[in-house]
Amino acid sequence: MRLAHAFAMENEHITSDMVEASEFSFLANKYQVYGVPKTVVNEKIYIEGAVPEPKFVEEALKALAK
Amino acid sequence: MALIGDKDRKAIQDRLKELVNPVKIVYFTQELECQYCRETRMILEELASLSDKISLLVYNFITDKAVAEQYKIDKIPATIVMGEKDYGIRYYGIPAGYEFASLLEDIIMVSKRDSGLSEKTREKLKTVKESLHFQVFVTPT
Numbered sequence: 001m002r003l004a005h006a007f008a009m010e011n012e013h014i015t016s017d018m019v020e021a022s023e024f025s026f027l028a029n030k031y032q033v034y035g036v037p038k039t040v041v042n043e044k045i046y047i048e049g050a051v052p053e054p055k056f057v058e059e060a061l062k063a064l065a066k
Numbered sequence: 067m068a069l070i071g072d073k074d075r076k077a078i079q080d081r082l083k084e085l086v087n088p089v090k091i092v093y094f095t096q097e098l099e100c101q102y103c104r105e106t107r108m109i110l111e112e113l114a115s116l117s118d119k120i121s122l123l124v125y126n127f128i129t130d131k132a133v134a135e136q137y138k139i140d141k142i143p144a145t146i147v148m149g150e151k152d153y154g155i156r157y158y159g160i161p162a163g164y165e166f167a168s169l170l171e172d173i174i175m176v177s178k179r180d181s182g183l184s185e186k187t188r189e190k191l192k193t194v195k196e197s198l199h200f201q202v203f204v205t206p207t
Binding site: 060 | 102154172195196
């Protein structure tokens with residue numbers, strides 16, 4: 001699930017954390033992570049599973065419209 | 067004892083031949099009370115030793131607080147993969163298993179200074195003018 005890191009490289013406004021769920025269980029609990037990968041964008045959009053690039057960018061950008 | 071085995075080391079060294087520009091790994095740790103901090107540091111040290119193009123900088127999360135704040139690091143172990151500039155690429159937790167493979171790919175991506183994304187995705191990302199923060203939750207296996 002490196003797509004989010006590639007996104008960060010493209011745009012200075014984008015930052016991207018890969019978070020190991022078991023080491024940071026307080027965050028995994030906060031965002032209700034029951035399966036991985038799970039992506040949280042601006043704490044508004046949740047993307048479950050590994051999603052192809054076009055779908056991932058489309059879903060992620062919905063965080064800006066909210 | 068090395069965390070990266072002989073066979074893996076050779077395979078990694080082969081991949082690292084693709085490196086073009088220097089890559090800087092900035093690591094924040096703490097000696098006490100951090101699960102996997104020591105192992106993460108060992109992995110990064112072994113990885114950095116495999117290529118002249120990779121440099122590793124290690125900071126203490128507590129005593130180097132100003133640096134941690136500069137990079138907006140709020141938890142450890144934290145690993146930044148960057149070139150001359152910081153792209154906002156972070157790993158929180160040990161980069162083992164699949165995450166190690168991701169780390170290796172990130173290092174190659176940053177070294178090439180090319181995200182490898184499609185033109186369509188690049189165009190869409192250009193429209194982003196405000197902060198967009200991704201948190202991707204993963205497990206090592």
